[in-house]
Amino acid sequence: MKKATLKDIAKAAEVSVATVSYVLNNVANQTIPDDTKCRILEAAKQLNYVPNLAARSLVMQKSGLIGILINRAELEELWRQLRYSQLINRLERLLSDRGYHVVLFSLDASDPKLDIISERKLDGVFVVDVKEENFHLISSHFSAGVPLIVIDSIIDDSLFYKVNYDYKDAFAKAFTASQHQPNFIIIDSFNNAGLVNHICSSSGLDRSLIHVMQDEQTLKAFLEQNKNNTGIILNEFVAISAYKYVDPSRLTVMCTTGCSEIIPAAATRISFDDRKPEEAFHLMMRLLENPTARPESKYIQVKAINN
Amino acid sequence: MKKATLKDIAKAAEVSVATVSYVLNNVANQTIPDDTKCRILEAAKQLNYVPNLAARSLVMQKSGLIGILINRAELEELWRQLRYSQLINRLERLLSDRGYHVVLFSLDASDPKLDIISERKLDGVFVVDVKEENFHLISSHFSAGVPLIVIDSIIDDSLFYKVNYDYKDAFAKAFTASQHQPNFIIIDSFNNAGLVNHICSSSGLDRSLIHVMQDEQTLKAFLEQNKNNTGIILNEFVAISAYKYVDPSRLTVMCTTGCSEIIPAAATRISFDDRKPEEAFHLMMRLLENPTARPESKYIQVKAINN
DNA sequence: TTGAAAGCGCTAACAC
DNA sequence: GTGTTAGCGCTTTCAA
Numbered sequence: 001m002k003k004a005t006l007k008d009i010a011k012a013a014e015v016s017v018a019t020v021s022y023v024l025n026n027v028a029n030q031t032i033p034d035d036t037k038c039r040i041l042e043a044a045k046q047l048n049y050v051p052n053l054a055a056r057s058l059v060m061q062k063s064g065l066i067g068i069l070i071n072r073a074e075l076e077e078l079w080r081q082l083r084y085s086q087l088i089n090r091l092e093r094l095l096s097d098r099g100y101h102v103v104l105f106s107l108d109a110s111d112p113k114l115d116i117i118s119e120r121k122l123d124g125v126f127v128v129d130v131k132e133e134n135f136h137l138i139s140s141h142f143s144a145g146v147p148l149i150v151i152d153s154i155i156d157d158s159l160f161y162k163v164n165y166d167y168k169d170a171f172a173k174a175f176t177a178s179q180h181q182p183n184f185i186i187i188d189s190f191n192n193a194g195l196v197n198h199i200c201s202s203s204g205l206d207r208s209l210i211h212v213m214q215d216e217q218t219l220k221a222f223l224e225q226n227k228n229n230t231g232i233i234l235n236e237f238v239a240i241s242a243y244k245y246v247d248p249s250r251l252t253v254m255c256t257t258g259c260s261e262i263i264p265a266a267a268t269r270i271s272f273d274d275r276k277p278e279e280a281f282h283l284m285m286r287l288l289e290n291p292t293a294r295p296e297s298k299y300i301q302v303k304a305i306n307n
Numbered sequence: 308m309k310k311a312t313l314k315d316i317a318k319a320a321e322v323s324v325a326t327v328s329y330v331l332n333n334v335a336n337q338t339i340p341d342d343t344k345c346r347i348l349e350a351a352k353q354l355n356y357v358p359n360l361a362a363r364s365l366v367m368q369k370s371g372l373i374g375i376l377i378n379r380a381e382l383e384e385l386w387r388q389l390r391y392s393q394l395i396n397r398l399e400r401l402l403s404d405r406g407y408h409v410v411l412f413s414l415d416a417s418d419p420k421l422d423i424i425s426e427r428k429l430d431g432v433f434v435v436d437v438k439e440e441n442f443h444l445i446s447s448h449f450s451a452g453v454p455l456i457v458i459d460s461i462i463d464d465s466l467f468y469k470v471n472y473d474y475k476d477a478f479a480k481a482f483t484a485s486q487h488q489p490n491f492i493i494i495d496s497f498n499n500a501g502l503v504n505h506i507c508s509s510s511g512l513d514r515s516l517i518h519v520m521q522d523e524q525t526l527k528a529f530l531e532q533n534k535n536n537t538g539i540i541l542n543e544f545v546a547i548s549a550y551k552y553v554d555p556s557r558l559t560v561m562c563t564t565g566c567s568e569i570i571p572a573a574a575t576r577i578s579f580d581d582r583k584p585e586e587a588f589h590l591m592m593r594l595l596e597n598p599t600a601r602p603e604s605k606y607i608q609v610k611a612i613n614n
Numbered sequence: 615t616t617g618a619a620a621g622c623g624c625t626a627a628c629a630c
Numbered sequence: 631g632t633g634t635t636a637g638c639g640c641t642t643t644c645a646a
Binding site: 015016017018019022030031032033036055057058059060061 | 615616617618619621622623624
């Protein structure tokens, strides 16, 4: 049995396709008597009607599809995998509640298949933690007017809206939570170098007191240099690595991956509820519903909520 | 500037839309002289042509879209999050290399928005670890003929193709790798009860010697009951929890989440390379390319590769 | 209050 | 070899 179309319903309800379309879409300023309305709804149910979104997209010139562009890497750190999957999960939920469908695609710098943005007429795209040098790849595949929102990246390109933590605020909270004044910091190695710099400067500490996580060897060396100090460490998994070389009591962990349970009880911790997905989503909805009124700033700073 | 269409190219190259379509799609059995071919390709490049896949879908009656249906849960165990994200990553890569686009959507049993399958005319759908009672939700939204492949689930419904580990084989390997003959097993709590049963029976052990991970309390109790025994534990994260109550040397860990580095050095481990995504993908391609020749069995057992 | 019809961009059968 | 044309299923203007 073939899929029912508007035409089938029209025939069954003995009206025209136009009327069916009006009823099924609840078109305003079309007054349809309850009688016909019912007949149509009835027929639609009977025939198990499901709209064909490709056809709709074609005429509406918008797809109802939102893209999530993720980095593609063969081997990713655990924290990165977790962050991404949490982000994707939350965005997917928010978007689908609003009737959008989510297309997932990945950025492979060596073979960027970004045509999807224009081929599928994506209504908007979320991008996560992108290297500076890859931004032009994206922007070149971008049809003017499509909202592009970057999460976890700093980039000086006005095409992109940027959603990041308010790191100043987060550090202030972490410093307050710490027993002793922290005198070093260990942070995640984001792909986006601008973000790493931004985090560093937000901390207020000298760059020499900041370690960007690369591998266990260099982490170990850094910790040994700072044997007698206390510090702040961003992200649970980096903390786990650090605990091999340092006493938990000497570190305050900023839990940003939502799994503070994996770190030892002895460690001071401050858990953050990541509102970036929600903020990014709201921004997207604003841009989608009101394409003309662009927000003042291209940057959004999300306060990490201590919980 | 508006998006170029076939018509624009036709005008520019002074041919008809049909010819343009033939050239751009490399249609076989249409012999186009290199001359015109070049003119068309040239014009296409010039105008920055990108095909409109909605239009194509409409006429081809297939979307080029593959769905990945994931479970939606507010709070998910780490191992589950990681598994899903690894699976999604690998599927996405394989699919996009074949020119398919990936639509991500989630199953919320209380509000299943599965119309997407027929609305978007998905060419195929992957589903992961689904509760038995939710299968009918899915199958009812499924237009006959669309390949449905379930990973990590056992379900007695011939609509679905099933891809799972060959647990018998995996256990055999783990038993061999263990120092002492293991006399208990601790396994993940999959959503799909059928799978849990299948794993249990594949182990060859009595059900009383098998613990299905729920929470740390019951895990602890189980471990205390088996104080003097050695056992096998599925999945790194469950192992981490177990190590709070048991000596690492007494457990053999089957590393199925690809992060054996997080478990203590003292533990015996056997790492598995999960080929389920690849196998599921190949099955999907087979079904897509040859919709008539259905494989003999609805079940595929993937051997875990010890690495 | 309803319907006819144009057209979104593309493919493919068929005519020339 | 190349063009004409009929749709794919839907929205929406405009006329009745």
